[in-house]
Amino acid sequence: MSLEAPEKHVTYGTAGFRDKAKYLPIVLYRVGLLAALRSRFLGGKTVGVMITASHNPPADNGAKLVDPLGEMLDQSWEAHATELANSQSTAEQNKLLDALYSKFGVKHDSDAKVIYARDTRESGPILVDALASALKSQNAHATNAGVLTTPQLHYLVRAINTLHMPGHESYGVPTEDGYYKKLATSYKKISTLAPNMKPVSVTVDCANGVGALKLQQLAPLLEGLVEFTIANGDVDHPEALNENCGADFVKTNQRLPANVQPVPDKLYASFDGDADRVVCYYTSNNGEFHLLDGDKIATLAASLFCEQVSNSGTKVDIGVVQTAYANGASTKYIEYELKIPVVFTPTGVKHLHHAAAKFGIGVYFEANGHGTVLFDKSTVDSLKTIDIGSPAQKQSIDILLALSDLINQTVGDAISDLLMVLVILAIRNWTPAQWDSCYSELANRLLKCNVRDRTMFTTTDAERRLVTPKELQPKLDQLMKQYPQSRTFVRASGTEDVVRVYSEAASPEAAKEIGDVVLELLKEYA
Numbered sequence: 001m002s003l004e005a006p007e008k009h010v011t012y013g014t015a016g017f018r019d020k021a022k023y024l025p026i027v028l029y030r031v032g033l034l035a036a037l038r039s040r041f042l043g044g045k046t047v048g049v050m051i052t053a054s055h056n057p058p059a060d061n062g063a064k065l066v067d068p069l070g071e072m073l074d075q076s077w078e079a080h081a082t083e084l085a086n087s088q089s090t091a092e093q094n095k096l097l098d099a100l101y102s103k104f105g106v107k108h109d110s111d112a113k114v115i116y117a118r119d120t121r122e123s124g125p126i127l128v129d130a131l132a133s134a135l136k137s138q139n140a141h142a143t144n145a146g147v148l149t150t151p152q153l154h155y156l157v158r159a160i161n162t163l164h165m166p167g168h169e170s171y172g173v174p175t176e177d178g179y180y181k182k183l184a185t186s187y188k189k190i191s192t193l194a195p196n197m198k199p200v201s202v203t204v205d206c207a208n209g210v211g212a213l214k215l216q217q218l219a220p221l222l223e224g225l226v227e228f229t230i231a232n233g234d235v236d237h238p239e240a241l242n243e244n245c246g247a248d249f250v251k252t253n254q255r256l257p258a259n260v261q262p263v264p265d266k267l268y269a270s271f272d273g274d275a276d277r278v279v280c281y282y283t284s285n286n287g288e289f290h291l292l293d294g295d296k297i298a299t300l301a302a303s304l305f306c307e308q309v310s311n312s313g314t315k316v317d318i319g320v321v322q323t324a325y326a327n328g329a330s331t332k333y334i335e336y337e338l339k340i341p342v343v344f345t346p347t348g349v350k351h352l353h354h355a356a357a358k359f360g361i362g363v364y365f366e367a368n369g370h371g372t373v374l375f376d377k378s379t380v381d382s383l384k385t386i387d388i389g390s391p392a393q394k395q396s397i398d399i400l401l402a403l404s405d406l407i408n409q410t411v412g413d414a415i416s417d418l419l420m421v422l423v424i425l426a427i428r429n430w431t432p433a434q435w436d437s438c439y440s441e442l443a444n445r446l447l448k449c450n451v452r453d454r455t456m457f458t459t460t461d462a463e464r465r466l467v468t469p470k471e472l473q474p475k476l477d478q479l480m481k482q483y484p485q486s487r488t489f490v491r492a493s494g495t496e497d498v499v500r501v502y503s504e505a506a507s508p509e510a511a512k513e514i515g516d517v518v519l520e521l522l523k524e525y526a
Contacts, residue, residue: 004026004088004089004090005026005086005087005088005089006023006024006026006027006085006086007022007023008023009086010023010024010027010082010085010086011082012073012078012079012081012082012085013078013348013494014347014348014349014350014494015053015054015062015064015494016050016062016063016064016065016073016081017031017062017063017064017081017085018053018054018056018060018061018062019060019061019062020059020060020061021053021059021060021061021121021122021123021126021127022059022123024061024062024063024123024127024130025126025127025130026085026130027063027085028051028063028127028128028130028131028134029130029131029133029134030084030085030087030093030134031049031063031065031081031085031131031134032049032114032130032131032132032133032134032135032137032138032140033084033093033097033134033137033138034065034077034080034081034084034100035047035049035065035112035114035116035131035134035135035140036112036114036134036135036138036140037097037100037101037104037106037112037138038065038067038073038077039111039112039113039114039140040106040107040108040110040111040112041104041106042067042068043111044110044111044112044113045068045113045161046068046113046114046115046157046160046161047065047066047067047068047113047114047115047157048065048066048114048115048116048117048153048154048156048157049063049064049065049066049114049115049116049117049131050063050064050066050116050117050118050148050150050153050154050274051063051116051117051118051119051121051124051127051128051131052064052118052119052121052150052273052274053119053121053273053274054150054272054273054274054276054277055207055242055246055247055248055272055273055277056242056273056496057241057242058121058122058238058239058240058241058242058243059123060121061121061123061124061127063127063131065077065081066153066154066157067157068157068158068161069157069158069161069162069168069410070154070155070157070158070171070409070410070411071353071410072349072350072353072411075350080100083096084096084097084100108138109139111141112135112138112139112140112141113140113141113142113143114135114140114141114142114143115142115143115145115153115156115157115160116128116131116132116142116143116144116145116153117144117145117146117147117148117152117153117156118146118147118148119147119148119149119150119209119210119273119274120147120209120210120213120235120238120241120273121238121241121273122238122239124147128144132144145176147210147213148176148210148214149210149211149214149274149275149276149413149414149415150274150275150276150411151275151276151408151410151411151412151413151414151415151416152176152179152214154408154410154411154413155171155172155179155408155410155413156174156175156176156179157410158171158172158409158410159171159172159173159174159175159178159179160174171409176217180217180218180221181221182405183218183221183406183415183416183419184218184221184222184223185405186402186403186405186406187222187225187226187406187419187423188222188223188225189398189402190399190402190403190406190423190427191225191426193395193398193399193402194399194423194426194427196426196427196428196429197225197423197426197427198426199224199225199226199227200225200226200227200422200425200426201226201227201228201229202226202227202228202229202267202268202269202418202422203228203229203230203231203260203266203268203269204228204229204230204231204268204269204270204271204418205231205232205245205246205250205257205259205260205268205269205270205271206230206231206232206233206246206271206275207232207241207242207245207246207247207249207257207270207271207272207273208232208233208234208235208237208240208241208242208243208245208246208273209235209241209242209246209271209272209273209274209275210235210273210274210275211271211274211275211414211415212230212232212233212234212235213235214275214415215228215230215415216228216230218415226419226422231245231257231259231260232245232246232257232258232259232260241273242272242273243258244257244258245257245258245259245270246270246271246272246273247270247271247272247277247278247279247368247369247414248272248277248368249270250270250279250281250291251279251291251293251367251368251369251446252446254289254291255289256268256281256283256289257270262282262283264282264283264284264285264287265282265283265284265285265431265432265433266282266432267280267282267421267422267425267432268280268281268282269281269414269418269421271414271415272369272414275413275414275415276370276411276412276413276414277294277368277369277370277412277414278297278369278414278417278418278421279291279292279293279294279297279368279369280292280293280296280297280418280421280432281432282432282433282436284433290432290433290436292432292435292436293367293368293369294326294365294366294367294368294369294370294371295322295326295327295330295365295367295441296330296435296436296438296441297365297369297371297417297421298320298322298326298330298334298363298364298365298371299320299330299333299334299338299438299439300421300424300425300435300438301363301365301373301420301424302318302320302334302338302340302363303338303438304424304427304428305318305361305363305373305400305403306318306338306340308396308399308400308403309361309396309400311392311393311395311396312383312386312393312396312397312400313386313389313393314382314383314386314397316360316361316379316382317359317360317361318340318359318360318361318362318363319340319341319342319343319355319356319358319359319361319362319363320334320340320341320342320343320362320363320364321342321343321344321345321352321355321356321362321363321364322342322343322344322345322352322364322365323344323345323346323347323351323352323366323367323462323463324344324347324462324463324464324489324491324502325347325366325367325368325446325502326344326366326367327367327441327442327444327504328442328485328487328504329439329440329441329442330439330441332439333438333439337438337439343355344462344464345462346459346462346463347366347463347491347494348494349366349370349371349411349412352364352366352371353372353374353411356373356374357374357376359374359376360375360376360378360379361373361374361375361376361379362374362376365412369412369414369417370412371412371417372407372408372409372410372411372412372413372416372417373403373407373420374409375404375407375409380401380404383397383400383401384401399427403420403423406419406420406423407420442485442504442505442506442511443504443505443506443507443508443510443511444502444503444504444505444511445501445502445503445504445511445512445514445515446500446501446502447500447501447502447503447515447518447519448493448496448498448499448500448501449498449499449500449501449519449522449526450497450498450526451498451499451522451525451526452525452526453525454492454493454497454498454499455492456468456469456525457469457490457491457492457499458492459489459491463489463491464489465489466489466490469525472490472521475521476488476489476490476518476521479514479517479518480514483505483506483510483513483514484505484506484510485504485505485506486503486504486505486506486510486511486514487502487503487504487505488501488502488503488504488514488515488518489501489502490518490522499522499525501515501518501519501522503515503518
């Protein structure tokens with residue numbers, strides 16, 4: 001393949017590299033070069049590469065690296081990835097690569113292991129070929145895991161590396177089947193512990209993506225406890241991916257996806273294209289749409305963990321991590337009703353994950369439905385060794401331990417998170433409407449706007465306030481004073497060449513008006 005400069009500058013950000021697929025073969029080749037180096041730098045541990053563009057349109061694609069415990073690439077390496085990917089020639093590429101090997105004291109002939117997978121996009125095979133070519137050139141031991149969800153690749157990376165890792169309990173059998181069996185075993189165990197657990201059925205909009213394939217493989221192992229009806233499961237037509245469906249569509253438009261005919265008061269869910277996001281929803285008897293997004297999932301999870309920790313007789317610090325996109329009503333509910341501390345971070349899973357890991361049990365969900373619950377190792381160890389004083393205490397401890405296995409500890413996972421939601425609703429014996437009634441969300445809008453240079457928009461206070469353009473934040477402050485319980489902010493997207501606008505207020509009309517005014521203010525930057 002040609003090893004010249006990419007057709008446009010690319011940046012390794014929150015979601016790795018992401019752009020139109022036509023620009024990416026050379027980028028994927030260089031991702032392969034860096035992946036081999038990363039593995040060698042880490043003593044030959046297996047690293048992962050996931051080829052996906054998640055909720056983006058079908059013409060896009062991307063790639064991100066996965067570190068040995070299933071984490072996102074160490075942030076300090078993002079600049080190396082960006083510099084290498086934008087090399088202007090083969091000679092410059094090789095010079096940069098050699099400099100990195102020298103910088104990190106890594107030998108070119110040391111062991112390197114890389115496992116990679118892709119979603120169902122039409123451009124996937126071409127990018128796989130580019131990646132594989134680079135790994136071959138580096139004499140890396142490469143494993144093609146085929147078509148997977150993003151969370152499944154994260155699972156495999158962690159499972160492979162913890163299989164014989166001193167100080168780490170094996171995360172699971174390092175195969176795709178091992179992933180399904182771990183989820184199914186945990187779900188079935190909880191069903192024996194919770195007297196309210198009954199078989200459930202749920203319709204899942206899979207965004208015409210990989211999640212449709214994987215739900216079908218999981219379902220038989222749940223032995224009738226969960227019946228999945230799949231909507232938008234057309235993986236044979238890649239051009240349909242995320243088209244009028246999927247988690248991002250439902251969250252952004254706050255309405256039903258295509259091909260879902262709802263039964264009132266029944267739970268529905270939508271995944272995104274690579275199945276690392278999930279949002280839920282239902283309709284009332286009058287046909288009104290009710291969204292149960294990442295904020296609702298976070299509060300549902302946090303409430304159950306509070307209850308179970310209290311019943312377990314252990315002292316575990318629980319925390320919730322949110323971003324600027326979190327609905328203000330959810331934050332108040334967590335802090336004042338559940339009495340759990342809330343930490344805010346910039347947008348991006350790497351920031352939330354890091355903050356959540358500081359708690360004994362850390363709950364993090366972006367409002368878009370991307371999130372998980374992290375159990376600190378010391379928390380799990382204490383739950384396993386505590387002296388049991390009563391059957392009720394044992395039940396809570398067993399439920400917490402089973403949930404720690406059910407919930408993907410490496411990254412947000414639509415399949416795992418949906419099973420968690422079903423478990424909690426069953427334990428609580430709640431309908432979707434009862435879940436929704438815990439608090440009333442403030443009305444909100446999520447918009448995006450094309451600007452001539454998104455990099456001119458810089459922020460502070462966990463992205464809730466603009467630093468530049470410096471003249472814009474005072475105008476936003478003045479705008480917010482005009483509407484009760486209102487909030488708005490502008491930030492540059494990490495995945496698209498746009499800026500994002502969030503508006504929130506006591507009424508839908510006010511939220512719309514605020515958003516419209518902000519869009520008008522942004523016209524001078526177009």
